[in-house]
Amino acid sequence: MIRTIPNPLARLPRLFPPVRRMLLVGAFLSLALPVSAQQDGGLDRGRIPPPNERVQETLIRDVRVTTAVPSAAETQAIFGANLYASNIQPVWIQVENLSEENLFFLPVGLDPAYFTPIETGYRRENRILNLNSSANRNIYDSSMRLRVEAGDIRSGYVFSRVDEGTKSFNVDVFGDDGRHYLMTFFVPVPGLRIDHYNVDWANLYSEDEIREVDRDGLVDALQSLACCTTDKSGEDHGDPLNIAVVGDLKDVYYAFMRAGWDETETIYRTSLLKTLGSALTGNEYRYSPVSALYVFGRAQDVALQKARADIHQRNHLRLWMAPIRYQGLPVWIGQISRDIGVRFTWRTITTHKIDPDVDETREYLVEDLAYAQSLAGLGYVTGVGAAPYDQPRGNLTGDPYFTDGLRVVLFLSDEPVNISEIQVFDLGSRPD
């Protein structure tokens, strides 16, 4: 090879001692900012005005990224066609490079299967290629390019796959010398109710409820949390709480979205019908809802899912923020399950057959985050209680599961980490 890869550990944020967190401003705030910069440039290539006033802005050091997502109707107005019907959702991105280095905006980070602008026009024209039709040129000329020169502002559209309701996506900007700016955006598009908007993060716990713990304290605290989710009454035990996550809210979303997880909603009637429809047809509905499970007396704070090939093959994950801080970071407790099929119930019409080998699903998550380059370290604690293969327990919907009784503790990184850099900690327990 033409280069020696520098000692990767030199740049890896260490968990012990403390991790320094990257400043990220406003990822969860909706700011209607004046976008005077691009109005100067008119409509020439690389300076495309936002589609609406629902813009969101994030500044990391010397890079400011602004995004907006046009609704189906706005898309129709801008591009003269209902791109949503072709599964295409334009995302407007503006990268303001205040640094002295040239940077790349990488659309794969937003959607690994984004559509090319020409393909977008081609689909719009029912698969007729007319390169210089005004409609096609409008799409091509307003597309976002990768390169953002030092001191420049670039804006344009990335043509992503449709997300209903809230469009949540990452924006990755990379430059030379490993400089990088990793951001997460949540842009509301009317229609879907997302759990985390219902969570009042700031007031989830009062200051005196929250305990800051050291490493031993973290192990003790995690081991003494409940084994399992419950129903609303708190009486019946459900799925095992076999994952714990250490990281800021923004790091949690960034990491899981990088790994291909989508936010989801809790069951209500419309989506139930959609779910039933896709259960019957096998078509993918990325946002089929999940039922509420309870920990700390409340339903999940975060619900995510990852579709595999179709609705019969998806993974569900729920997280609750615990009243615990480790090195200043929130600690989460959660549950993950892997659907391996559909079966029918009275209460919710359809429910998923979950993989009873919940430890296998837990280990899948470890690897999923590892290959998303988001995992700084991991370790295991007890707390779930073992249930041998021959003596499985049941969850709330009667699915059996067996487990070694461990929960994995996942320390997220806000810097890319390759698999050779992941630290495996001895937290007192380990799987066989």
Added chain:
Amino acid sequence: MTATPSPHVSGLDYRASASARRSGSLVFIVALSILSGCASRAFVATPVDQAGFLERAVVQTQQTVRVAAAVPDAKETLALTGLDLYQQGIQPVWLEVTNLGEQPVRTAVRSVDENYFSPMEVAWKYRKRLSEKGRADMERWFFENQLPRRVPAGETRSGFVFTHLAQGTKGFNFDVYSSESSHNFTFFVPIPGFFADYMDVDFQSMYEDGDIVRVDTAGLREALKAVPCCSLNASGDSLGDPLNVVIVGTALAVRRSLLRAQWQETALNAPETTVARTHRFLGRPPDGTFLKSRPDGSERKELRLWLAPLLVNDSRVLIGQVSYEMAGASGVKAYENHRMDPDVDNARDFLMQNFWYSQSLGALASVGGVPRSSISAPLRNFAGAEYFTDGQRVVLFVSENPVAMDQTDILPWRAVLTD
């Protein structure tokens, strides 16, 4: 029919909660009566250690980790489990990991196939075909024969990973890791009846030693200036698509990168590569053509590669072209209707990101060499397909070892990928 929880519900015995009994058990019974049908087969598995396919095991050792890999074909899989896993699109990969070191190591099952089937998921697919006891036996077999995630120091563990069926050579990566270190393996296990296009190429004797130009990185930049803009047609008198990709790396690094980034090899003379084979460079059709399909459609990226008579230190240089093939009007032979996205730079930029995100990119650079053209005045290849480009070729230095995204070097050869 009764609402009492039944041991027939699953091959696994279980104790459902009270609410589940209330709400679920009747449904189970209904479902059971639908699902169970007249299934009465027993599950009969052949002991794995007696399976013939293990004789084909390929062994690789890296420092303190030894891995053996073998892939049973359809018949051998049927003989092993009595189940037609191949027909369900499932291909078992058998792996044995020996940990010769002093620390426990972890196996990354997901490195073999990022959408692998879990053992119990495979068992679930066959639940209707077996008797109650057969189902329980089957579930236990899949559970007990999965590849363990952990291998203690000094010990050996083996088992199956259930992957998606690959047409052709079973090429896969396999990572074994421990705290702050990893061992990265790549296996190619031939499957009888498949012959990839690149297997028909004799890379060893393709060039005489005297023909090969040895350069350093700076020399590569100069050498690439001599590369023509485009491929040619068979008669050599008309220009084809631009040569917009240069991949530099050891043979292993190139193969690993393509696997990590989920490119699929193609069979020799496959109908899907009919168009690719009309493009000639160095007097021959591509040495290898690779495809990467959209997850939600029949569109695909197409990467055609030729081995160049260049060595950069010990790394090979592959020159090629990448394009995005849009799906045409629907038809039986959809591949015949694909047409190239004229914005070829978009496919090139995708390839760069594809390698970058899959931890394969040691460094990247860009050089000119293709005539600039614009959407308003596109060029045409010999088949009449339009394209336009900024004239840049991306140079991807691929790494055998995983590279975190912020460790990729961007070489200041010139403004990379201007638009």
